[in-house]
Amino acid sequence: MKPRVLVAMSGGVDSSVAAAILREQDYDVVGVAMRLATEPTTPVAKRRGTCCSHDDFEDARRVAERMDFPFYVIDLRADFAARVVDNFVSEYIAGRTPNPCVMCNREIKFDRLWSRARALNADYVATGHYARIEQGVDGRFHLLRAADETKDQSYFLFTLGQDELSRTIFPLGAMTKTEVRARARALGLATADKPESQEICFVPDGDYASFVERRSDPAQLRPGSIVDRDGTRLADHAGVHRFTVGQRRGLGVASGERLYVREIRAESGEVVAGRREDLDSAGLVANRVSMVDDSMALAGELSVEVKIRYRHRAIPATMRVDSARRAEIRFTSSGPAVTPGQACVFYRGEEVLGGGFIERALEAD
Amino acid sequence: MPIYLDHNAGAPLRPEAAAAISRLIADAGGNPSSVHRAGQRSRRMLEISRAQVAALIGADPRQIVFTSGGTESNNLAIFGAITASSRRRKIVSSQIEHSSILAPLAELERRGFEIVRIAPDADGRIDPARVLAALDGETAIVSLGLANSEVGTIQDVAPLSSTCGNSGALLHVDAAQAVGRIPVDATALGCDLMTVSGYKFGAPAGIGALYVRDSARIAPVIFGGPHENGMRAGTPNLPGAVAVGAAAETAMHAMDEESDRIGSLARSLLNKLYDAIPGLRLNGPLVGKLPNTINLTFPGVLGESMLIALDLEGVEVSMGSACAAGAVEPSHVLRGMGRSIADARSSLRISLGWNNTADEIDAAASIIPAVWRRVADAEPLAEVSAR
Numbered sequence: 017m018k019p020r021v022l023v024a025m026s027g028g029v030d031s032s033v034a035a036a037i038l039r040e041q042d043y044d045v046v047g048v049a050m051r052l053a054t055e056p057t058t059p060v061a062k063r064r065g066t067c068c069s070h071d072d073f074e075d076a077r078r079v080a081e082r083m084d085f086p087f088y089v090i091d092l093r094a095d096f097a098a099r100v101v102d103n104f105v106s107e108y109i110a111g112r113t114p115n116p117c118v119m120c121n122r123e124i125k126f127d128r129l130w131s132r133a134r135a136l137n138a139d140y141v142a143t144g145h146y147a148r149i150e151q152g153v154d155g156r157f158h159l160l161r162a163a164d165e166t167k168d169q170s171y172f173l174f175t176l177g178q179d180e181l182s183r184t185i186f187p188l189g190a191m192t193k194t195e196v197r198a199r200a201r202a203l204g205l206a207t208a209d210k211p212e213s214q215e216i217c218f219v220p221d222g223d224y225a226s227f228v229e230r231r232s233d234p235a236q237l238r239p240g241s242i243v244d245r246d247g248t249r250l251a252d253h254a255g256v257h258r259f260t261v262g263q264r265r266g267l268g269v270a271s272g273e274r275l276y277v278r279e280i281r282a283e284s285g286e287v288v289a290g291r292r293e294d295l296d297s298a299g300l301v302a303n304r305v306s307m308v309d310d311s312m313a314l315a316g317e318l319s320v321e322v323k324i325r326y327r328h329r330a331i332p333a334t335m336r337v338d339s340a341r342r343a344e345i346r347f348t349s350s351g352p353a354v355t356p357g358q359a360c361v362f363y364r365g366e367e368v369l370g371g372g373f374i375e376r377a378l379e380a381d
Numbered sequence: 382m383p384i385y386l387d388h389n390a391g392a393p394l395r396p397e398a399a400a401a402i403s404r405l406i407a408d409a410g411g412n413p414s415s416v417h418r419a420g421q422r423s424r425r426m427l428e429i430s431r432a433q434v435a436a437l438i439g440a441d442p443r444q445i446v447f448t449s450g451g452t453e454s455n456n457l458a459i460f461g462a463i464t465a466s467s468r469r470r471k472i473v474s475s476q477i478e479h480s481s482i483l484a485p486l487a488e489l490e491r492r493g494f495e496i497v498r499i500a501p502d503a504d505g506r507i508d509p510a511r512v513l514a515a516l517d518g519e520t521a522i523v524s525l526g527l528a529n530s531e532v533g534t535i536q537d538v539a540p541l542s543s544t545c546g547n548s549g550a551l552l553h554v555d556a557a558q559a560v561g562r563i564p565v566d567a568t569a570l571g572c573d574l575m576t577v578s579g580y581k582f583g584a585p586a587g588i589g590a591l592y593v594r595d596s597a598r599i600a601p602v603i604f605g606g607p608h609e610n611g612m613r614a615g616t617p618n619l620p621g622a623v624a625v626g627a628a629a630e631t632a633m634h635a636m637d638e639e640s641d642r643i644g645s646l647a648r649s650l651l652n653k654l655y656d657a658i659p660g661l662r663l664n665g666p667l668v669g670k671l672p673n674t675i676n677l678t679f680p681g682v683l684g685e686s687m688l689i690a691l692d693l694e695g696v697e698v699s700m701g702s703a704c705a706a707g708a709v710e711p712s713h714v715l716r717g718m719g720r721s722i723a724d725a726r727s728s729l730r731i732s733l734g735w736n737n738t739a740d741e742i743d744a745a746a747s748i749i750p751a752v753w754r755r756v757a758d759a760e761p762l763a764e765v766s767a768r
Contacts, residue, residue, distance in 0.1 A: 046693065088689050134759035135686045136693055 020044040021140040021185060022133040024125055025079065025087070027072025030144030030188055032079040032207040033196045037187040038142055039083045046136060047080045047087040049073045050124065052096040053218040078206050092128060099123035101218060101231065108228045108257035109236050111282030112357025115172075115326070116216055122175040126184065133183075140185050145169045147368075148189030149181050157181035159308050159368040164192040171326050174361045174371030175306050225258045240285020242269055245278070250289060256282050261377075262295060262353035276353070279377075295353035298380045299346035300324065302360050302372030305337050312369055313337045320362040320369060322347070324354055330363045343372055350380050383695040384741045384748075388581070388734030389530050389558055389674060390699055394624070395583030395735065401627035402585075402620050412616055414608065423619055430626025437629040438556070438575060439566035440592050446612040447622055450589035451557040451578030452481035455524075457591050457613065458553040458574040459485045461599030462522040463494070469521035469550070471495040475507045476717035478526050482555060483713075486524075495519070504666040505534035505718050513544050520550040522574075528559040531714040531730050532665030533674030535559070542571030551598060557581055557589075561632035562671060563640060567592045574599065579625035582632045583735055588621025635735070643733045644672030646742045650731070651675050657750035664715055664728060673733040676715075678724050681763075682756045687729055690752045696745050698731050727762070 021043045023035040039045045049072070073089055080087030100119045107114035125143060133141050146162035147170040157178055162168040176184065188196055200208035219227045229237065237255040244250055250269045253259070258266070263277045267289060278290035307313045314337075321330035322345055332348040345360065354377035361371035385393060405426065411419025413427045428442065435442040448454045459472070459482070474486055476498045490496045497515045499507050507525060516523060523545055528535045538554055545552040553574040559565050560575075561582025567575045575592035579585070593599060596612060605614030632639070655661055660680035679687055684700045691698055700712070711725035720728070733742075 086693065088692075090689070091685060131760040132686060135682075135756040136690050137755065 018042060018044040019140060020046060020136070020138040021142050022046050022048055022129065022136060022138040023142045024129060024144075025049050025076040026144070026213070027075035027207065027210075028144065028213060029200050029205070029207045029210050030146070030196060032076065032144070032205050033191075033200050033203070034142055034144040034187040035079060035085070036083050036203050036205065037199070038185065039085055043140075045083075045085040046138060047076060047085055048129075048132070049076045049087070049089045050096075050129070051089055051091045051093055052100075052120075052124070054093050054097060054101075075207050075210070082204060082206075090132065092124060095128045096120070096124055096218075099128070104216075104218075105228050105231045107357050108224065109232060109238065109255075109282070110357075111238070111256040111259075111280035113260040113355045114357045115359050116218070117172045118175065118359045121172050126176055126180045130180070130183065140183050142185040142187060144188055145173060145186050146188055146191075146193075147173050147186050149184060149186055156309055160189070160366045161363070161368070162188070163190045167193050170363075170368045171323055171359065171361050171371075174308070174359065174368055177306060177308060177310065181308070225255070228257045229255075238282050238285040240287065242267060242287045242289055245288065245290055245294065250275075253285075253287060256280050256285060256287060259287050261355040278353075280356070296350045296380050297347070297352075297354045297377040298350060299333065299344065299378040300354045300360060301375045301378065302343045302345060303341065303375045305341045305343045305370060305372035307337070307370035308368055313341075318362070318369070320345075320364055322360055322362055324352070324360045324374065325358055328352065330361075335362060341372070342375070344378070346378065353377075383692075383697050384737075384745050385697050386731045386733060386737070386745060387697050387699045388737075389533075389730065389732035391580045391586055392583050392734045393736055394585055395628045395631055397627040397631040398584050398624035401623040405620055405623050410619075413619060414606065414616065427617055427619060427622050430622040430629075433626035433629045433633075434577065434590050437565075437633045438560055438577065438592060439568045440575075443610070444567075444592050444594060444596075446591045446593055446609045447617050447625075448589045448591055448613055449587055449618065450580060451479070451555070451576050454557075454576040454578070454589050454591040455479070455481040455553075455555055456485055457602055458551075458555075458576060458599070459489070459522060459524060460602045461612075462551045462553065462574070463489065464600035464602070465598055466521045466549075466551075469519055471497065471517070471519040472522050472524065473497045473499070473512055473515045473520055473550075474524045475499045475501060475526070477501050477505060477507075477529055477531075477714040478524070479530055479555060479557070482524055482526070501534070501717050503719050504669075505529050505532045505664075505714065506666070506669070507536050509537055509540045512541055516544060516548055516550060518548060520548060522551045522553055524553040524555065526558070527554050527556040527565065527575075528563070528671045528674075529665070529714060530558045531674075531712055532676040532718070533558070533671035533732075534665050535563070535669050535671065538572065539570050545573070546571075558671060558674075561629065562636075562643075562673060564636065567594070579621065579628060583628040584625035585621060588618055588625045590625070632735075639735055640672050643735070643737065646737060646739060647673055647675055647731075647733050650733075650742050650746050651677075653746035654749060657746075658753055662724075664718065664720065671732075674730065675732075676728060676730045678720070678728045679753055680727070680757075681761055682727055682753060683760065683762065684727050684729050686756045686760055687752060690756050691729075691749065694748050694752055696748050696752075698729050700729050723762070 025031045025047045104114050104116045146167040148160040150158045161170045215222045241249045242251045259277045275289040279288040322333040323330040333345050335345040337343045362369040411423045413424040431445045432442045486496045551573040554572040555576040557578035560577045573594045577590040579588040603614045662678040664676040715725040
């Protein structure tokens with residue numbers, strides 16, 4: 017029997033080509049589009065081509081028709097709300113800056129969807145992520161950066177362990193975006209020239225603060241003051257959820273020099289502003305650390321390169337994981353602004369070793 | 382070959398209907414309204430089909446208006462009735478109707494009509510007394526489904542006809558799921574309007590009829606030529622009409638045998654599923670329902686998963702009504718019958734029909750429990766949306 021693979025299809029070009037490639041490789045492909053967001057997407061969202069809208073599902077359906085495999089829309093709205101959106105809102109309210117794509121991968125695509133895959137007798141889950149999975153001679157699975165560095169999405173996938181990697185396929189890992197589009201055109205897929213999705217899919221207008229306010233009890237929000245390093249009040253603000261560490265714009269402070277958010281103290285409602293050089297840190301503490309190969313966690317001090325935001329370059333650091341799955345990471349030389357709530361991902365060259373969620377920065381000496 | 386158990390969504394074409402279409406295609410294909418003999422031949426075929434449909438529901442052929450299907454028939458009944466009785470601004474119906482009734486009612490509500498939607502009991506029965514209690518001199522039309530599309534419950538509409546008549550309201554019966562499956566006699570029921578859907582008993586989609594007892598009492602909603610006695614403009618769908626005529630004749634002659642056979646297949650399937658699936662629950666009554674329809678709540682699983690898993694195993698069933706984006710919303714019929722959202726989400730409709738065989742039902746009776754066990758194990762409901 018052909019192995020069955022459940023392909024998560026957004027209606028975009030990447031997942032369309034991923035499904036088409038697997039179909040050509042003679043897998044028993046079952047396409048699914050996940051209905052995730054509960055709020056209707058706006059016309060703005062349509063222009064920007066975020067996923068999950070009705071039109072996107074129709075695009076995915078057309079790909080399935082063209083490539084002749086079954087396709088279904090599945091309703092994971094309740095799971096997405098409980099496991100991704102609620103977390104997004106509570107993280108912002110707690111003064112952190114969440115990364116919902118990491119959460120969605122961990123909770124929905126490689127956990128919830130896997131349950132569905134097993135229910136449907138599938139052997140694998142596949143997505144259009146740009147990352148590679150390789151199996152070593154010892155049988156262990158390795159998660160690697162994509163061949164196309166500009167599209168590499170391995171950062172969002174650090175939570176995958178051996179179990180998940182053993183049942184996951186990333187058909188685009190060795191391809192460039194240009195090759196993917198060319199493949200889509202060659203296959204006659206309607207999605208070949210669709211624009212990239214940019215914003216977080218459930219906040220299509222990009223206005224996170226308003227989204228958090230709509231989705232939360234006003235009593236939970238933490239208004240307060242913007243203060244300088246010495247605690248001097250510079251201005252008032254409507255809630256810590258409106259800020260992210262490293263942010264410059266929208267502080268509402270008249271000042272001769274450029275000010276950045278240096279720290280958010282959710283308990284007191286204080287947003288600490290500082291100059292650019294005040295943002296530098298010596299490292300960070302991460303929690304909920306997971307390693308792609310768990311034996312690595314016990315290896316003592318590790319030399320890694322750490323990436324603390326998706327668009328940042330990985331920088332050299334040393335790290336150590338404790339038994340509570342917390343890690344202390346020290347940058348080899350002083351590093352950029354550390355944003356609590358974001359993912360930090362440990363690399364060694366091409367390989368993702370693991371990652372965690374940033375709890376706090378370590379002060380520069 | 383997949384096992385098709387979704388006849389309430391649409392039945393496979395009966396061979397007699399296919400043969401009728403083939404014969405028609407071989408003919409000249411004149412417009413039934415034309416003067417020439419090609420037109421006359423077409424007209425004769427159209428009228429034979431009309432008589433066949435009329436015979437199936439105990440009507441006079443002059444009372445049959447061909448339409449594009451059940452949805453158009455329902456729209457013609459509702460909008461035709463309120464247009465013809467412009468003074469009356471109230472409609473009485475139920476919570477468990479098909480979307481082709483519920484959506485027109487919602488539209489009329491927006492236009493200021495008073496809509497009464499009677500709630501069913503736990504088995505999906507509408508109490509005629511509650512309908513009569515809602516009926517008054519303002520009521521333009523009472524519209525009820527004869528057999529519910531999702532659970533198969535058959536309504537007792539005969540007691541409504543005399544009171545509707547006395548109060549001047551039209552009685553419309555949406556018999557889309559009943560006609561061709563169980564004996565239906567429009568004259569004996571005493572209704573004014575009855576919806577017939579060809580696709581439900583072996584004609585292709587795109588052909589249906591509205592029985593109109595007295596054409597003076599409704600107004601047309603599609604305007605154009607004087608087709609269908611002025612009740613429905615547009616050249617009739619002759620291929621559809623000959624098919625529905627042939628399907629009607631076949632269904633009428635085979636009805637006793639078919640309904641017995643299908644009923645016993647459905648009962649045997651139900652009993653085997655009860656034995657294999659602890660906690661399985663039938664939605665709708667045991668008697669007083671369509672023999673072909675079994676709506677089941679499967680314990681501990683999402684219906685959506687079961688539906689897809691069964692499809693991949695070659696068993697084709699359905700669940701609620703699909704929304705525009707393709708995801709399935711919990712059934713308004715089951716909700717109306719008092720089932721929880723969770724139970725509605727765990728329910729599937731299995732509907733048999735004229736071409737199902739005992740072998741197919743035996744296979745389905747072993748595939749469905751196996752799929753249920755796999756889905757319940759892989760994706761237990763307790764895990765869904767919680768951790």
